[in-house]
Amino acid sequence: MEMNHLIIENMANPHELERLFRKDPKAFKKSFPHAWEQNPESQVLAVWYERLHFKESANTQNAFLLQKGFFFMGLLAILAGICTRIIFHFVEQQAIAPINLAFGILPFIAAYFVYTNPPKKMVLYSLAALFLISGLYLNMLPLNDKDSTILVYLHLPLFLWGLVGLAFTGNEYGEGRTRLAYLKFNLEFCILYASMAVSGMLLFALTMQLFRFIGLNIEDFYFSNVVVFGAAALAIVAAYLVSMNLKFAKNITPYLAKIFSPLVLTTLLVYLITVIGVGKNPFLDRNFLIAFNGILLGVLAVTIFSITESDTDEKKNISDYINFALIVLALIIDSVALSAIVFRLSSYGITPNRLAVLGVNILIWANLIWIMVSYMRFLQNKTGPSSIQDAVTKYLPVYGLWAAFVTFTFPFIF
Template sequence: MDINNRFIDNMDNPHELERMFRIEPEAFKKSFSYAWEQNPDSQVLAVWFERLHFKETVNTEKASLLQKDFLFMGILAFLAGISTRIIMHFVEQQAISPIILVFGVLPFIATYFVYKNSANKNILYTLVALFLISGIYMNMLPLENKDSIILAYLHLPIFLWVLVGIAFTGNEYGMGRTRLAYLKFNGEFCILYASMAISGMLLTALTMQLFSFVGMDISEFYFENVVLFGAAALAIVAAYLVSSNLKLAKNIAPYIAKIFSPLVLVTLLVYLITVIWVGKNPFLDRNFLLSFNGILLSVLAVTIFSITESGTDEKKSISDYINFGLIVLALIIDCVALSAIVFRLSSYGITPNRLAVLGVNILICANLIWIMLSYMRFILNKTGPSTIQDAVTKYLPVYGLWAAFVTFIFPLIF
């Protein structure tokens, strides 16, 4: 039977029309044009007309937008690579601190998000001012290994990360769902960047080997120029790919969260039992106390990553109970760490390091309690998962404010 006649004969059979479209989409479109001319009053064909033509219009607009985004991303990636190489030159001359290298990447990622989200002028001016003030201030600090300056260096990336978050959320910076999207972006960004970085390392190894065959050692030049430039530019590319809804990272991230959460829980339990068994004391051992805080931050990061990737499913799963267990263990670790820090402060006096560690532990403790209580209400069927996500997203500005305080005020106080 002629496909045009078959199309007309099945006009009242939606299932058959859908089947014909999926088998031979191009032939279907030609037959549709013929049938539409013969039956302009058909409601079924009117729906198909809107479906086919609306889809083509959206694709055209999307393709044009992606081309503009791609071009802008390419320019920013090139500028990030060049800027990072220039900053590295001054770092090698010991004229500036190595932490200034973050200004070769993060401002360009923020610029891309401001462009993509069409942020209003107030947000744009605020971000430009804060990035400039941060850069000028950090370069004014003396190149000394004082505790307050080292703390400022360590907290600067956190503060700038919050600024990138403001650029990402754009005009909706106060909404929980956009902050949650930013946290998801970070997880997917890390996965994608690591994947591409591994590919880059393989390419680097191959390049080194090929040139060694002809008796040339290009390692110094290659690492100082190509690798450094590529590492900075790759960050912009990864941000573009993740924000363009790349399916690879979005599909992998939830599985990584489900795999790592139970592994971290088991590892942490074994570690704590071992610590008790061997009699390690964080109250007296400074290095052990620092490692304790490092574990705390790692567990908090894994827990938040798992929460952001859990979605909005009202049904509880084994992952929720694992996350709850992680939060309880992290809270126990934090309480021990807080006790040890207070003990050291009362015994040995106030120092920038002790005050900074005390502050961040208090902030984490409050955040963990909020998340734990939200999880308890969710497990008891009193609330949905959104309350847990709110406990994570609404607390983010607090970390940013603390990072800003340590970065800008600690060097002045101490």
């Protein structure tokens, strides 16, 4: 009862009540009802009553939602594993293209988002129809190594990624903040999935070694029936954990963004200086041009994820100047790549690959210009970080539309 007396004695001293609570929360919660019954007119104790009981109510509700979402996630994970295993069987038989494996994972992640954030029927029906049409269309294409077919294999995952983004944003697909949240989800998802995948690989290696000790080689069976199933199911689990605000990924991503930006900038500067020194020419060397575009995409990805990890009320710091330098560097790389692609088109003629690369480089160039101008205005204290994030989020649908255009028109044009 000593705690009860202390609570009553310090009703007019909120600071002391907070100290008592932090010193022994269990004793405070146990004694508080007695103090509240004796002094129901106290406004300070009324606030504490709501604080303690609201927290318990919220925890109960969250536990119910967590349990409900957990069971649905488990069902989706099992279905994703089974579907991926079935698709993998037909891929092994060379009856369908390997890119079909995406349909064993992405629709189920989209289904989880639809379940947790139910959209309007129009959005729901659009998602279902587009996933179905994409799957049917992909498997109507001939299994060959023609450039137009390979371009479909490369661009279809980007289009499906856009559909998952539509499921994530739901009815707020036009809002910049929900698109930004989707970008953050992707970064956190990749970090978490990679962490769990490393554990899975260690388990795989340990299992193989244990069975070798007894003279059995189960590598092919284990990979086909356990690894493939687990890799698909793990994607659903990772999406669930990230959406449940798992602190591991959320705590580490801002630091990764701040660490990798200067490292990437330094590495690229050294690399480009070396390239100039050895006389490599992207206008004549096709493989080097491909590598140049790969560098461009990597820089764009690092820059975008660095931007998404900035708070809208954050003041400018050294990271912003590094990001701006990365954007300028990416713009230089893209300008050189564009010039090389135009040169190759005029010199060697039109091909599906050259047109596809030209299109995506023009899109990236325009996006980089927008981001760079927004960053310049931010660094000049004319706008806040939200304008930079708008330059990223508002442009995202353009990439999805381009992927859809290449996927659904190039096989017919060429």
